[in-house]
Amino acid sequence: MVLAAERELLEETGYTGQGRLIGTMMPNPAIQTNRCYTVLIEETVNTGQDSPDDFEEIETILLSSEEVKHAIRCGEMQNALHITSLYQYELQL
Template structure:
């Protein structure tokens, strides 16, 4: 059905895969690797280099307390060299049993909060043009303070709570500007039937 509509509009329907003739890691860091793929379309003789950032999957958690507050974190982001208002999250470690387990670990480490129930809200590819990893989003229901935060030594985190009702304003005013965090709230609003 969608294919027919695209054809009627004169839009090209992508059916062909690209073939990979070579793949190599050209740069490595502790957080990501840069991979060069040599590829060509099946209907072309010309090959091209494409660069892919390899990274593990990520997880983000929206902690919602019984008082209808969302537990946020403020931290310095070196990419923008600014303070960012975000929700707990991070990389899924090989030792994590699942993305959900990673979410609970990140929640506890970064905020000191825990939750009796995490609900998966959605999964996105952060930037499919350059990355192949995924980002999972969970809602931590009835989040409660279980102990002190235990952030990594490279993290300087302040835990702040905002009423759930304030989130749309924080988004509108650009106070929340991290794209993956904005996506998390899209998933939450959809889960709540607001979208």
């Protein structure tokens, strides 16, 4: 999982770094058995070598912790798995 997250970060954003697993969750255990893993990658370096798939349009936006909280409060960030991953990060602090 950690290696896959590191690989995806590089592919999607051009950033690289060393990750560690900080959490796992079951998105909908009532009807599914899949898991979602949260990998924290700190001290990243922008290599400028992103390589998204042809059909992907990706824009990397860097936000401060306060900007992320604002995005959640005002509804700009609504994905429950993303918000839960951020909470898992907060628990690490």
